[in-house]
Amino acid sequence: MKFTVPFTLLIIISLSAFSQSFTISGKITDEHNKAIPFASIYIKNTTKGTSANSEGEYGLQLKPGTYDVQYKAVGYQQQNRKIELNKNQSVNIVLQTETYQLSDVVVKAGGEDPAYAIIRKAIKKRKSHLNEVDAYTCEVYIKGLQKLLAAPKKFLGFDVQKATREMGLDSNRRGIVYLSESESKYSFMKPDKVHEELISSKVSGSNQAFSYNRASDIQVNFYENIQNWGGLSLRPLVSPIADNAMFYYNYKYIGFTTENGETVDKIKVIPKRGYDACFQGYIYILENSWRIYGLDFFITKKQNINFVDTLKVSEQFIQVNQQAWMPSSVKFEFTGGLLSFKVGGYFISVYKDYDLNPKFDKKEFKEVMRVTKESNKKDSAYWANERPVPLTEEEKTDYTKKAVLAKKRESKQYLDSLDKVNNKFSLLNLTYQSYRHVNRYDHEYYNLDAIFPSIRFNTVQGFNLNYGASFSKQIDSTTNKYLVVGAKAGYGFSNHKLTGSIYAGVPAGSYNLGFNAGSEIVDLNNHTPVSPLINSVYSLFERQNYEKLYQKQYVSVSASKRITGGWMASGYAEWADRKSLANSSNYSFFNPGNRDYTSNNPFTPTFDSPLFADNQSFKVTLRTTYDFSDKYETYPTGRRYLPSKYPTIGLTYTKGIKGVLGSDVDYDLLAADISKSNINAGVFGQTSFFVGAGKFLNNNSIFYPDYKQFTGNQILFSGTGINSFLLLNYYTYSTYTKYIEGHLEQNFSGFFLNKIPLLRKLKLQEIVDINYLSTPTLKNYTELGVGVQYLGFRLMYGKSFNSGSNTNSAIRIGVSF
Structure with a gap:
């Protein structure tokens, strides 16, 4: 069919009018001319509507037609307006304060308020x-x-x-x-x-x-x-x-x-x-x-x-x-x-x-x-x-x-000028705070550690410097992935040993790759249960050297990726040349009680003897976890997977391989764990737990750094992680056979203390911890901890139950942010 031009224009005009919308707008006030914020405006018998703003103003866009508009707010009498909309209209509404009538109910003295019957229904x-x-x-x-x-x-x-x-x-x-x-x-x-x-x-x-x-x-x-x-x-x-x-x-x-x-x-x-x-x-x-x-x-x-x-x-x-x-x-x-x-x-x-x-x-x-x-x-x-x-x-x-x-702010000129101001370098400032050089426009970041906080003390190295620098750059803006490279250099002023290492993290498709190499002096316990800073304070002021160390020269590579949903997998391979170390410094600021430092061998505290023979190792670790969740959020930068309401299970296998690059180790460790944090326990707060067990399938040739280690604690300050102990020795209960450990924590979130006057104002959360460990040499070691937490600060009293020297009690302070 062929349309004439006038008829075509008529149709276009008609369609335009049909698709046109008009707006009802105005202000909603009470009988005293005060704005009613966030009142509701809805078309009767529909779910099309809007809300007034904080000043009572509203606007509702509709097709031409006749509408029954309802205006209501909690505590006010609803108003209905029939509006014929063929142009933009201003409709101001005054809502009267609702008058609530009392029912013809006689309430006798001591009788129940009628509200209870309604609430029960x-x-x-x-x-x-x-x-x-x-x-x-x-x-x-x-x-x-x-x-x-x-x-x-x-x-x-x-x-x-x-x-x-x-x-x-x-x-x-x-x-x-x-x-x-x-x-x-x-x-x-x-x-x-x-x-x-x-x-x-x-x-x-x-x-x-x-x-x-x-x-x-x-x-x-x-x-x-x-x-x-x-x-x-x-x-x-x-x-x-x-x-x-x-x-x-x-x-x-x-x-x-x-x-x-x-x-x-x-x-x-x-x-x-x-x-x-x-x-x-x-x-x-x-x-x-x-x-x-x-x-x-x-x-x-x-x-x-x-x-x-x-x-x-x-x-x-x-x-x-x-x-x-x-x-x-x-x-x-x-x-x-x-x-x-x-x-x-x-x-x-x-x-x-x-x-x-x-x-x-x-x-x-x-x-x-x-x-x-x-x-x-x-x-x-x-x-x-x-x-x-x-x-x-x-x-x-x-x-x-x-x-x-x-x-x-988003212009290159502004970002460069901002960087110029903030990137000013001062050697004096670098002594106590780190320096960060930023190129915001190109998403490049250079970091230098602060000098003074990089100085530590331990009895193996004496005073030592462990200084680092790093560089990161965004390499994919759509997925927000970064390339990270860095280096560290260290020197012990007492043992005169120079150390250094380099590292890199590289995203490659769905994989995250890592590379590390160098020479380091590291904790015998691979959990690093006592920080170098805390150990420095205890050594210099209390003459208690808890940290025990060894030296390794190493090369390692790692890779991790998400297989699907809540299924993660990672692999790690390391070659290392490992040496026992002895104390080289007897210095401290104070010596309360004429204490002597313990040796660097936790099993012979009164004299230094090598904990293990010098050796080389090549090991491969494979780990996989699954949290039963396939839910995720999608952003322009990629997917973010959500945690499951179910526990996460993990399986880890470590193989020490003899003969590869001169490796002296030969062992197999298979371990499994299950954990979940912050389980909703209703009015009783939140529950967290961790259970792990493992067995060395063979231990033909194994050295102390290869043992299964645990996160113990021997000082006033403790960690707050779910799989840490309150009182366990850092080193002496590591095992090369088999183990089972369990941790349960209940945060009552103020259920009890909130009922006590004055104390309730402190917003304290009651914490109860139960920790358990059993190995062939330490059977059924149990800890009970009770305490309180405020924000990230925690005060706990812990008591252990076992035998002999394993029975202990102490106060612990935890900090986490």
Whole structure:
């Protein structure tokens, strides 16, 4: 069929009009003309809607037509407006504070508040509401904002004024430090499978960064008995409608109102004990169905939360079909501070376009998150058209101002000028701090160690210098892979031995390759259980030389790769020429108690005798681990595999091969292990464990450095790794036959101490450790440790149970960051 030109133009014009969209916008206030922040706006009987911003302003883009628009906010009477949309319209809304009527219920003196009957019904229906939706998809918009509210000009020598000025904050060091928006397609399938695809991402102050906003991170579900909020609170928070909620909460009936023909009961939730991991605030329950209609909760420092002083969470629900209600918006607001710094901000997520009957292939959920390189390339016109929550004037200004800064920061001229300032070299500064020369534009980095921290002391070398330098360069920007090369040089001022080594790390496709060669003086225990710095302090001030050393000249190569999913494999081969060493220095600053240094042989502490004959070794180690996880996140830089909820199992085989390059060793060691950290134990905190066992299949020719070593501890300061002991000797219980070791740690996360006045304010976590080791020469050695932890600091009391000298007790201090 042939169209005439006028008829073709008519069709084009008609199609254009049909595809045109208009915007309803305005401001939502209360009866006192105060803005109602983050109110919800939805089209009746749909899941299409938006949210107002923090100043009550909203905007909703729609096709031409007639719409029933619902405006609502928790604690306010809902308003409905019928709007005929054929042009952009401004519709300001005033929401009246909701008046909740009391039911005709007579409460006798000492009688139960009506709220309890409602909550019991909600608890009874909790499981059915939790499981009523088998799968769904939706679109999620998230906006996150964090502001610095107060800060000192300087902090511990750091120029805060300069740093905040470079970040675009005002002269009083106040302003937005993080502003980001994102749009995601979110998919869920019972019981816990999720997939999220980042559709668009915008970060103020960077044209290259991707938003940290994740729909899965901001999701809450109060139909679950407990809320696990990661680093914010080590203790899980109890839902006000959990199965055991009556043990934790008191309830007060405020009244009821009617919305959309439904009766909504407002109930105040109050923790029975102020310091329990519980919420305070209001929950709104729909009668008859006994589901959550909305909630407005908060928690404070009393709940032992980290980083913030107060956290508010608000959630509103929308009816998607006759059987299901889903979240329409979730908002987190927070304020907090540390020392002289104060921060505040919010995250809000808006949900729309629910599909409760999607068709999924389970394989889709192997990928939990997808972020494509195109997602942060959307321009301002796209965001002006798609953004459901309008920007405030402050947010508009921040985007505009920081866009100029971002363009400047990403230019070669700016990066070179910044490097020129920061790359200034000072020999005086190098004595106490490392030097880093940076070429940001070409992604090249040169590092020189600080001189003074490189000086150590041990009784084998005396004072010694172990100085290093390295170079790294990004060789693949898409996968963020780096080439790393470095060298170290050492000298012992007492034994006059010169040492040196070189190393390199090279990514090659899916492999990570390593190369090392040189001459080093190293710990007899390959776990290096006592650091050279700590040993220096104990030697010079206490005249206790715990570290025992030997010399090796060596060449080694390594390779590792991911086979698939949670299956990893690595290989390591080393040739080494090894020599026993003796003490060469008797120096110390002090000598409390007229102590004598012990020899460098841990088995003959009163006289130096060679621990092993000089030898050469060639060994090959193969290791594989599997953590039962095939889930991953995809980023422009590549995949990041996620840990499994199941334990990780490992298998290691080491072969000492005689005759190769003069090797004197001949042994086979087969070992297996299983471990898992931070297993959620509900209100009882987190559990971690490690179990390992091994056997030398043959030990025809073996020397002490080839023995199976353990991470012991003999000093006040200890490690905090799960597979370390509190009291075990560093060297004397190594084995060349067989072994089994086990470690169990329970972090109660304040379950007990939070119930004790005054102590609860310290936010201490109770720690219980049980460690076990058995070898043919050390049978059933057991340790029990109890203590407390605050952030990365740990104080423990440990006691060992065995026989004779193996029975011991001591205080231990652990530090980890």
